[in-house]
Structure formats: C-alpha cells, structure tokens
Amino acid sequence: LSRASTTPVSGAAGPSLGPGAEFDRIRAYLAGLAPAEGVRVGPGDDAAVLDDGTVLSTDLAIEGIHFRLDWIRPEEAGWRAAAASLSDLAAMAAAPAGILVSLALPGPGAEGEEGGDPGRELMAGARAMAAEAGAPLLGGDLSRSPGPVVMDVVAVGRTSRPLLRSGGRPDDELWVTGRLGAAAAAVRIWTAGGRPPPALREAFARPRPRIAEARWLVEEGGAVAGIDLSDGLAGDAGHLAAASGVRAVLEEAQIPLHPSAGPGLEGRELALRGGDDFELLVAAPRGLLEPRVEEFRRRFDLSLTRVGGLSAGEGVWLLGPGGEGPVPVERGGWDHFRAEG
Amino acid sequence: LSRASTTPVSGAAGPSLGPGAEFDRIRAYLAGLAPAEGVRVGPGDDAAVLDDGTVLSTDLAIEGIHFRLDWIRPEEAGWRAAAASLSDLAAMAAAPAGILVSLALPGPGAEGEEGGDPGRELMAGARAMAAEAGAPLLGGDLSRSPGPVVMDVVAVGRTSRPLLRSGGRPDDELWVTGRLGAAAAAVRIWTAGGRPPPALREAFARPRPRIAEARWLVEEGGAVAGIDLSDGLAGDAGHLAAASGVRAVLEEAQIPLHPSAGPGLEGRELALRGGDDFELLVAAPRGLLEPRVEEFRRRFDLSLTRVGGLSAGEGVWLLGPGGEGPVPVERGGWDHFRAEG
Numbered sequence: 001l002s003r004a005s006t007t008p009v010s011g012a013a014g015p016s017l018g019p020g021a022e023f024d025r026i027r028a029y030l031a032g033l034a035p036a037e038g039v040r041v042g043p044g045d046d047a048a049v050l051d052d053g054t055v056l057s058t059d060l061a062i063e064g065i066h067f068r069l070d071w072i073r074p075e076e077a078g079w080r081a082a083a084a085s086l087s088d089l090a091a092m093a094a095a096p097a098g099i100l101v102s103l104a105l106p107g108p109g110a111e112g113e114e115g116g117d118p119g120r121e122l123m124a125g126a127r128a129m130a131a132e133a134g135a136p137l138l139g140g141d142l143s144r145s146p147g148p149v150v151m152d153v154v155a156v157g158r159t160s161r162p163l164l165r166s167g168g169r170p171d172d173e174l175w176v177t178g179r180l181g182a183a184a185a186a187v188r189i190w191t192a193g194g195r196p197p198p199a200l201r202e203a204f205a206r207p208r209p210r211i212a213e214a215r216w217l218v219e220e221g222g223a224v225a226g227i228d229l230s231d232g233l234a235g236d237a238g239h240l241a242a243a244s245g246v247r248a249v250l251e252e253a254q255i256p257l258h259p260s261a262g263p264g265l266e267g268r269e270l271a272l273r274g275g276d277d278f279e280l281l282v283a284a285p286r287g288l289l290e291p292r293v294e295e296f297r298r299r300f301d302l303s304l305t306r307v308g309g310l311s312a313g314e315g316v317w318l319l320g321p322g323g324e325g326p327v328p329v330e331r332g333g334w335d336h337f338r339a340e341g
Numbered sequence: 342l343s344r345a346s347t348t349p350v351s352g353a354a355g356p357s358l359g360p361g362a363e364f365d366r367i368r369a370y371l372a373g374l375a376p377a378e379g380v381r382v383g384p385g386d387d388a389a390v391l392d393d394g395t396v397l398s399t400d401l402a403i404e405g406i407h408f409r410l411d412w413i414r415p416e417e418a419g420w421r422a423a424a425a426s427l428s429d430l431a432a433m434a435a436a437p438a439g440i441l442v443s444l445a446l447p448g449p450g451a452e453g454e455e456g457g458d459p460g461r462e463l464m465a466g467a468r469a470m471a472a473e474a475g476a477p478l479l480g481g482d483l484s485r486s487p488g489p490v491v492m493d494v495v496a497v498g499r500t501s502r503p504l505l506r507s508g509g510r511p512d513d514e515l516w517v518t519g520r521l522g523a524a525a526a527a528v529r530i531w532t533a534g535g536r537p538p539p540a541l542r543e544a545f546a547r548p549r550p551r552i553a554e555a556r557w558l559v560e561e562g563g564a565v566a567g568i569d570l571s572d573g574l575a576g577d578a579g580h581l582a583a584a585s586g587v588r589a590v591l592e593e594a595q596i597p598l599h600p601s602a603g604p605g606l607e608g609r610e611l612a613l614r615g616g617d618d619f620e621l622l623v624a625a626p627r628g629l630l631e632p633r634v635e636e637f638r639r640r641f642d643l644s645l646t647r648v649g650g651l652s653a654g655e656g657v658w659l660l661g662p663g664g665e666g667p668v669p670v671e672r673g674g675w676d677h678f679r680a681e682g
Contacts, residue, residue, distance in 0.1 A: 043478060044482075050438060054497075141401045142367055
C-alpha cells in the first residue's frame with residue numbers, strides 16, 4: 001500500500017522524464033508519438049497545452065493506493081483528488097476554468113460503513129476544493145466499481161504563458177514554495193498504526209494547489225521552469241532536470257522541512273522521496289527571486305526557499321549539510337511500478 | 342457483472358435526466374450547482390461546453406464492469422474506452438482535438454496472463470481509435486491499481502454549434518444511425534458462456550463514434566437535439582426527452598435491429614435496454630431528414646432510420662408493432678445503481 005500521488009503521463013521520446021520503472025512504462029506507452037497539429041505541449045509535462053492556451057490535466061485517486069478511507073473521510077479524499085489535479089494546472093501557471101470528475105463506487109450493499117453513499121461526500125469535497133480554486137464542476141462520469149473507490153479528476157484551465165518543465169538552464173536557481181514532508185509524515189504514522197497530529201493530517205487531507213503563487217512566480221518572479229511536488233523533491237527535480245536537459249543540484253541544508261515532519265534524516269527523506277506535498281519547484285535566473293522572498297511570504301502567507309540550482313549535466317545531485325559532495329541521488333520519488341525488494 | 346457503458350454525470354436541477362437510481366445519485370451530487378461564468382453547457386449533457394467552444398467529456402472503463410479481459414484483448418478494451426469517450430463528443434457534434442488517458446494497472450506480478458504489460462496494449466488501442474478520429478494523445482496519468490484495470494478517457498473537442506439533448510420540441514422526429522443491439526447481444530452470449538459470432542464481437546470490441554455523421558446531421562440534416570446510445574435506446578431517449586421537456590414515442594416496428602442481434606422480442610429488448618451501441622439518436626423537425634436518408638447511407642455507409650417522434654408530455658412511450666399503444670416504457674437503459682431483485 002502506498003501514499004503517493006500518481007504521475008502525469010509524460011515523456012515522449014528523449015530525455016524528458018526521470019528514471020524509474022513507472023517512467024519506463026510511460027516511455028513505452030508513448031512510443032511513436034509525433035507532434036500533433038493544434039497541440040502546443042503534449043505528453044511530457046504536468047499538463048497538456050493546446051494552441052489556444054487551453055490546459056488539460058487528469059489525475060487518478062484510487063482507494064488503497066492514493067488514500068484510505070480509514071485514514072481520511074470521503075469528503076477529504078474528494079478534496080485531495082481535486083487538489084492534486086488542479087496542482088498540475090498550477091505547475092503550468094494556468095488559471096483554472098473547471099473540473100470534471102469520474103467516480104467509480106462500490107455497488108448497493110457496500111456503500112460505506114454507515115450505509116451512506118460515499119460518492120456524495122467525495123463529490124462535495126472535490127467541488128469545495130475546486131470552488132476555492134475558481135473551478136466550477138463541468139461534468140464527469142459515474143460507474144459502479146468492483147472494488148475500490150476510483151476518482152479521476154480532470155482539470156481544465158487557460159494560460160497564455162505556460163510554465164514548462166523544460167525551461168530550466170544551467171546557472172538557474174531552484175526554489176520551492178512552502179515546507180515539505182508533512183503529508184508523507186502523516187502517511188508514515190498511519191502506516192505504522194498511529195494517528196498523525198492535526199498539522200500533518202491536514203497536510204495530507206487538505207492540500208492546496210499553488211495556483212496564484214505559480215502565476216506570481218512567472219509574472220512577477222521571472223520563473224522559467226516549474227513542476228509541482230507530487231512524487232517528492234528528488235523525483236520531481238529529476239523530471240525538471242531531464243526535461244530541461246540539465247543537472248539539478250539540491251542543497252540538503254536548504255530544504256525547507258515541515259516542522260512536524262520529523263527531525264534530521266527522517267524529515268529529509270520524507271521531503272526528498274515522500275511526495276504528496278503539492279508545493280511548487282521552479283527554476284529562475286540567478287538573483288531574481290531573492291529580493292522578492294518577503295513580498296511572496298506576505299502576499300501568500302507561504303515561504304519561498306532557494307533549495308539549489310541547475311548546472312550542466314544530468315540527474316539529481318545532493319550537496320550535504322556541510323556543503324560536501326555533491327553525490328547523485330539514487331532514485332527519486334514514488335514509483336508505482338518499482339519491483340519490490 | 343454488467344456490460345453497460347457508464348453515463349455522463351449530468352442532470353443539474355430540474356427534469357433533465359431520465360429516471361433511475363444512478364441518476365438519483367447524480368442529481369444528489371449536483372445539488373446546489375449554479376450556472377458558472379465561462380461555461381456554456383455544464384453537467385446535464387453528453388459533454389461540457391465552454392464559452393469558447395471547447396468540449397470536454399470523460400468516460401470510465403473498468404475491468405469487470407465495462408469489459409472483461411477474457412472476452413476481449415487489452416488492445417480492444419483500450420479502443421472501446423476511447424470510442425466511448427469520443428462518442429460523447431460526437432453526441433455534441435464536436436470535432437475532436439485530443440484525448441487524455443488515465444490508466445490504473447495491477448502491480449508487478451499481476452500483469453496479465455502472459456506476463457506482459459496490458460497497459461501497453463490498452464494504450465495502443467486507445468491511441469489507434471483516437472487517431473482514426475483525428476484526436477492525438479495529449480497526456481494522462483498512470484497508477485497502480487489494487488484490483489481491476491481502470492481506464493478513464495478524457496476527450497477534448499471543439500464546436501461552434503453544439504448539439505444538445507435539450508433542443509427537441511413536440512412534433513420533431515427521432516432518428517437513429519446504424520443498427521442496434523449487437524454489442525449487447527455479444528455480452529449476452531459471453532455471459533451465458535458462449536462465444537459471439539464475429540459481427541457481434543466486433544460491435545462490442547470496436548465501436549466507432551459517429552463523429553462525422555453527427556456534424557452532417559447538424560449542418561446538413563437540421564438535427565436540433567442529440568445523444569449517443571450508450572445506455573440503450575429507451576434510456577437515452579428518456580434523457581433526451583427529459584432534457585427537452587417533452588415525451589419521446591418510439592415505434593417498435595421501426596427500431597433498426599442488428600441482423601445478428603436476435604429476432605423479435607429479444608432483439609427489441611437488446612436495442613431498447615442493452616446499451617453500448619454508440620450510435621446517435623437525434624431529433625429533427627418533421628420532414629427534414631426523410632429526403633436525405635439515401636445520401637446519408639451512401640456518404641457514411643450507415644443506415645439512418647426514423648424510430649419515432651417527440652410530443653407534449655414526458656417519459657418514453659412505445660407504440661406496438663401494429664401501432665397499438667403507446668404504452669410507457671417502464672425503465673430505460675442500464676443503471677449502475679439499481680437495487681437488485
């Protein structure tokens with residue numbers, strides 16, 4: 001059982017996805033894909049962009065994989081599913097236009113512990129999250145499920161200036177919004193049979209996509225590349241680096257850990273590989289964001305932290321807490337199809 | 342276990358969906374939904390339409406609900422899932438712009454009977470169907486599944502003149518493309534342990550969304566309302582009638598049964614309630630389509646048949662083979678959440 005967000009199908013041919021069995025599968029699925037008329041950004045980024053600026057993302061949330069209904073309420077699972085999909089729009093610096101929700105539910109007689117319809121709460125949660133992001137419910141699909149609750153949330157938005165994974169260049173700085181590791185810490189505690197404290201639980205159950213923050217980072221802050229943190233900082237930095245054709249170097253001492261995510265190595269591991277943060281990782285030319293950090297914090301009540309930079313090369317590397325290294329980060333992020341052991 | 346297509350989330354407040362437990366759920370999920378800025382058609386039709394003419398549909402295909410991999414190959418299941426979603430664009434007379442595919446697969450060690458990755462075939466089938474419809478793969482999502490294979494196909498298109506369910510008026514005629522009941526007949530044979538003949542199997546495994554046909558019916562034929570036949574003629578006529586605020590009267594003797602779908606009452610039942618035909622049901626003002634039937638048949642190699650008409654009132658009624666009745670059709674189409682017994 002895992003807790004990781006799913007990963008957008010992306011990659012096309014060439015070096016645009018980080019390593020991993022999941023991404024090997026995706027590369028196989030995309031074999032022979034050619035550029036298509038009317039498509040500005042196809043598979044290979046957080047969301048697709050059509051020539052007219054329409055941005056599209058779709059994100060699965062499956063009971064037993066992405067959430068468990070003994071951990072969070074159906075309403076929270078719905079919120080989380082919508083937030084994860086809208087976070088892909090944020091990663092493109094797009095403005096949401098709406099969501100569609102596909103929902104598969106166990107049939108009559110298996111409708112939740114109190115006999116109610118969990119679909120109603122799932123939908124209410126998804127609608128509430130989307131409404132907060134300015135995205136009305138446009139449609140969806142409803143089916144019976146032979147097993148788990150399945151949600152797939154489609155997010156639709158617009159942008160005239162998409163923030164791509166591929167815009168990073170050597171000497172750019174890497175910045176992240178917020179503090180990392182809290183959602184993964186909650187999952188670790190649940191998995192061990194415990195009950196996470198409210199701050200960690202909330203981070204998992206009610207993530208907020210960084211939509212306005214992303215637009216500010218592009219329009220005011222000069223960000224040139226970006227991705228949302230769904231697989232963990234290491235994995236997502238790997239995707240950005242691969243798409244940009246550069247190396248990402250993370251500075252361990254700079255990674256902003258959530259204060260409740262556990263100290264030292266554990267917090268670092270949760271931030272690097274835990275996933276589900278739904279914060280943003282952006283690349284910006286050197287020196288542009290440093291003078292704007294306090295303005296960003298005041299405007300969004302959120303931290304903005306330089307965590308490293310890009311250089312010539314490939315892969316994700318980590319500078320130790322005393323500046324030693326860098327050493328390559330072995331593998332990044334959650335992988336749905338990694339072989340066990 | 343069933344074989345029915347899922348049903349677009351639709352309905353909003355008011356009498357815009359036919360009866361049934363599934364549609365009662367959808368009505369509950371949509372409680373309080375208000376018209377939204379930028380949205381021309383929200384929940385309540387085959388697909389959503391934004392003000393700029395972008396059309397969006399999403400359609401689940403779940404192993405054990407919509408298909409079985411001992412009935413059809415993964416490549417066919419992928420084709421079918423994409424066809425079902427694109428059929429919702431056809432129902433709006435939209436031109437496809439692309440698809441996104443969300444895919445959840447059993448993890449390593451449970452990857453199909455020959456040990457291959459069924460995801461590769463599923464994606465190849467979906468891509469092949471979409472390519473035939475002029476829709477490139479734009480993106481998607483990949484996840485592990487704790488049980489069944491799950492696909493959700495998002496279809497994106499454009500129209501300046503959407504064909505809505507709500508455009509029907511009393512005295513309009515009802516027309517259907519193609520011949521009905523073949524896919525449902527295949528399912529009936531599989532369910533009874535048999536092997537359907539090739540024509541029936543093909544109807545289930547390789548449906549073709551009526552995209553060009555729909556645009557012709559609007560632009561040349563004067564169609565004013567439409568829906569695709571995914572739930573069965575009775576159920577889908579019920580949705581069209583409810584959305585249009587009228588009664589649909591079907592003439593039993595006119596319903597075009599597939600020649601292999603079984604004679605008499607059985608064929609009639611499969612056409613009325615079987616679903617999965619992915620043909621079109623349209624309403625057009627009296628007399629417009631009759632002179633164009635042969636032109637349609639030649640152009641699309643497909644029949645076009647008047648099956649009844651609209652009148653003041655509500656619900657779906659059936660005129661018997663000798664013109665007796667009409668009698669109300671008790672309930673229409675597949676219902677994912679109908680109580681058993």
